[in-house]
Amino acid sequence: MDRPAVQDYFSGEHAICYGCGNNNPHGLHIRTQWDGQYGTFRFTPKDFHTAFPGVVYGGLIASLFDCHCIGTAIAAAYDAEGRKVGTHPAIMFVTANLNVNYIRPTPMNRELMLKAHIVENKGRKIVVSCMLVADDMECANARVTGVRVT
Numbered sequence: 001m002d003r004p005a006v007q008d009y010f011s012g013e014h015a016i017c018y019g020c021g022n023n024n025p026h027g028l029h030i031r032t033q034w035d036g037q038y039g040t041f042r043f044t045p046k047d048f049h050t051a052f053p054g055v056v057y058g059g060l061i062a063s064l065f066d067c068h069c070i071g072t073a074i075a076a077a078y079d080a081e082g083r084k085v086g087t088h089p090a091i092m093f094v095t096a097n098l099n100v101n102y103i104r105p106t107p108m109n110r111e112l113m114l115k116a117h118i119v120e121n122k123g124r125k126i127v128v129s130c131m132l133v134a135d136d137m138e139c140a141n142a143r144v145t146g147v148r149v150t
Contacts, residue, residue: 005031006039006071009086019067028063032071032116036079039072039116039128045108056106061132061140064114066098069128069144072116077148080121093126093146106132106139124148 007020007030015023020030032039043064051057073093078085106112116130124147132140 003033004086005033006075006085007031007067009090014090014092017067019063020071028060028067030064030067030071032068032075034072034075034079034085037117039068039075039114039130041068041071041114043112043114044110045112047108050108054105054108056108056112058100058102061102061106062098062100062142064112064132065100065130065140065142065144066095068114069098069116069130069142070095070146072118072128072130073126073144073146076118076121076126090150091148092150093148095144096125096147097145098142099144100140100142102140104137104139107134110134112139119143 015021018027021027032041045056049057049060070093077091113133116128119129120127126146128144130142131138
């Protein structure tokens with residue numbers, strides 16, 4: 001994507017996360033795009049993300065949900081304060097709860113699209129709902145609770 005992702009503004013210790021840190025050369029490099037209502041992210045699994053032939057590993061799917069939903073929570077928190085993502089002081093959340101529902105096997109060799117939205121935003125707690133789609137079919141969904149730490 002041409003525009004910066006939420007994670008592009010992470011620096012220092014916030015940029016080393018395996019899922020979303022730009023400073024982790026072995027990481028997934030999740031990049032959440034925020035439009036003010038939805039966080040979206042597209043990811044194409046590599047061969048080593050296989051659970052068994054033709055199917056994406058479920059742990060990878062959980063990781064995608066985790067970091068993408070936290071990125072969405074961060075963007076929504078900046079919006080709620082009337083600030084642009086990345087302005088100081090930094091806003092950061094950690095995962096308090098991650099609940100994944102696997103609906104059908106997620107196919108390999110396809111672009112996965114994750115779309116998240118805020119369900120609840122109260123104080124330091126944000127609840128995010130997200131779906132993962134491949135080939136126009138929902139393969140999994142998740143509900144993530146994030147707690148603000150900065």
